Amino acid sequence: MSGTDDVTHIEELPLQTLPLDAWHRDKGARMVGFAGYHMPIQYEGIMAEHGWTREHAGLFDVSHMGQLTFTGEGVDAALEHLLPSDIKGLKPFRQRYSMLLDDEGGILDDLMVSRLGDGAFDGADIYMVVNGATKYDDIGWMIEHLPDEVTMNHMDEQALLALQGPQAGEALASLIPETADLLFMQSGLFTWRGVSLWISRSGYTGEDGFEISIPGEDARLLADALCALPQVKPIGLGARDSLRLEAGLPLYGHDLTPAVSTIAADLGFAIQKRRREEGGFIGHARVMKELADGPGARRVGLRIDGRLPAREGARIFAGSVEVGEVTSGGFAPTIGAPIAMGWVSTPYSAIDTALEIDVRGKRIAAVVAPMPFVPHRYRRKP
Amino acid sequence: MHMSRYFTDEHEWIDVEGEIATVGITDYAQEQLGDIVFVELPAEGTTFEKGDDAAVVESVKAASDVYAPISGEVVETNSALEDEPALVNSDAEEDGWFFKLRLTDASELEGLMNEAAYKKFVASL
Incomplete structure (x- = not known):
């Protein structure tokens, strides 16, 4: 190991x-x-x-x-x-x-x-x-x-x-x-x-x-x-x-x-x-x-199907076109599923765009998601 | 029932019963990895040479490779880990097993540690 x-x-x-x-x-x-x-x-x-x-x-x-x-x-x-x-x-x-x-x-x-x-x-x-x-x-x-x-x-x-x-x-x-x-x-x-x-x-x-x-x-x-x-x-x-x-x-x-x-x-x-x-x-x-x-590219949030996390460095695809890269990713304990952040070429960066991420040769489904993934709870002026 | 249990310096355990070897990671290994959220298991029928990449354990913080501790063909994988990867944390050395191999070279077992030797090895880390 x-x-x-x-x-x-x-x-x-x-x-x-x-x-x-x-x-x-x-x-x-x-x-x-x-x-x-x-x-x-x-x-x-x-x-x-x-x-x-x-x-x-x-x-x-x-x-x-x-x-x-x-x-x-x-x-x-x-x-x-x-x-x-x-x-x-x-x-x-x-x-x-x-x-x-x-x-x-x-x-x-x-x-x-x-x-x-x-x-x-x-x-x-x-x-x-x-x-x-x-x-x-x-x-x-x-x-x-x-x-x-x-x-x-x-x-x-x-x-x-x-x-x-x-x-x-x-x-x-x-x-x-x-x-x-x-x-x-x-x-x-x-x-x-x-x-x-x-x-x-x-x-x-x-x-x-x-x-x-x-x-x-x-x-x-x-x-x-x-x-x-x-x-x-x-x-x-x-x-x-x-x-x-x-x-x-x-x-x-x-x-x-x-x-x-x-x-x-x-x-x-x-x-x-x-x-x-x-x-x-x-x-x-x-x-x-x-x-x-x-x-040319934007930092976006990604929600990932299934349980396999996509980590930093994983490449992001729209069909056969490589459109970006994961820059942080892991399992989100509060959500109970993997999430990631990464760079995606602007035409593919709109919320709800369906993409795929390559994890060790396997394509996993991901969708561009709004951030934060878990709402902020800052104490602001009432 | 008492099978022969072997250990590797990569923190895997191997139970051998006849020509079938059940492989998992040790309690020490799961402790080091922390909370396990996904285990990627090999397909049944895959054949491994000793040392091949066999599985990947994803903890909250990182992915870690698990190598085939011995050569063989995968005859079964632990489907319980798909729904409950945390079994590896709660019961690494029994219910949290990874896969079963049909051994191709039983002589490879000779260089492995027994439980006492493995305990000594872990204590030295």
Whole structure:
């Protein structure tokens, strides 16, 4: 038996440990190499952890992600050169989904950007969370493109915990009552047992929940306090992947790469009207061209007949014509069937288009489906 | 009833009764794979040389190949796995069997481990 493990070592360097490494092992996690770190793939099992998060609340360690702050005169204008999103209009304590684009409009990374307040992170202006596997490339790219007046700080001793699920709100409020007031994509500075926490109401599972930035040395205390609550269990990377796939959220390095653009990836919502009109960001020409002419291929959701999952790399056909490729796929525990995400040539990308996917020489039936596969349950303004 | 049970270092078990060998994956293997959602079994009548790709186990996170641990012809597959692939998780070494082979070279069994040797092998991993 040989595992074709989808968790690959990005670098040849020895794996590093994160602040909660020993905590995961104490909780019975199976650790794997991911994004250059030892990380928990699962504790009791992916299906059970997935189901728990959809019904209760799961605690995810995402400390491998890059946490950056930006400070200095002209920081908004500098970031608007790097990001296609509206930064000048981003109010304090608000968060936005955005991405770094290369000169050809290809996606270098997707990320969350927020405006800080209340003196968080030593009074920095902007806080950004980027993907773990790409963070050092992102930092290099930004150093190259930021003016000297703007200081970027990589907070590599800061941990990041995500608490996700329909009971995440009541669970966190039992420790920090003030967090109950946060709505989706809002954030704030909170104090718990003397520790400063920057908390945003966001996540990557499609559920209500929070992302909590905490100094690495205090992370164990918070993880223990959260997991002592009846609603909360630790959840590994395996369920994180199946949850985000059901939520229709793309994964960088798989669904998004430098070969694909914002509009084709169906992420045009991250580029606000003013930015589309005014441009002035790296990669703008590609965005404008694809807005005008439409992209050649689109990121779509696929529902699959039967029980055989189609994985990343599987080719997609319309009859004898190859029309695309699966970029993430697997069994969807909430749905009880396989689902996938992939690129499909635009003429074949309409919802309900019947296609076939080649899995080890066998053609399986699939249909282009709306995403998310499982409805989002974010806590928005009533 | 006590059959001879053999184990491979690829974490398969083989029960031999006369010229028929029943093949499955070990409890250790299912534990490593996690929740199994699909098992792709070979067609009856297929002949394998030792080491050929024989089946694919799909867990939530990945697909893994299962090799033919010995040479033979597939005479039966476990149809229960079509409706309930999780049988491999709940009962890997009995009801979660994969397929039965008619052995073509019984001497291939000689190099395989018995239960005690396999336990020792797993403990060393």
